[in-house]
């Protein structure tokens with residue numbers, strides 16, 4: 264089973280220009296409005312602890328899919344091991360979903376029960 268927290272995208276931003284104003288003459292004034300464009304919702308990829316996946320496998324997965332050096336990957340793995348879960352990276356929704364798929368696929372192929380989810384960042 265795949266776990267992915269999603270949120271449907273919000274409506275596109277309003278038009279950037281106010282309607283033209285006709286002042287009686289030939290001229291047309293295009294008034295520029297303040298844009299209200301919000302940055303996209305970001306998603307954190309959270310890896311969960313279990314009792315069976317080897318630590319070395321988790322370190323290699325974090326290095327491979329989250330572009331961490333061995334030192335950082337080991338620290339993240341140990342945090343997950345001790346706290347029950349840990350953030351491996353923060354990405355746009357599609358990239359986060361791809362990372363989850365890659366991790367779950369690698370774990371499944373290796374026969375490990377490693378679980379990974381993505382969730383919106385507050």
Ligand code: TYC
Pocket residue numbers: 310311312313314315316317318321340341343344377
């Ligand atoms: N708890 C596992 C063990 O002791 C190691 C582990 C760490 C597993 C992180 C999963 O996401 C994980 N072998």
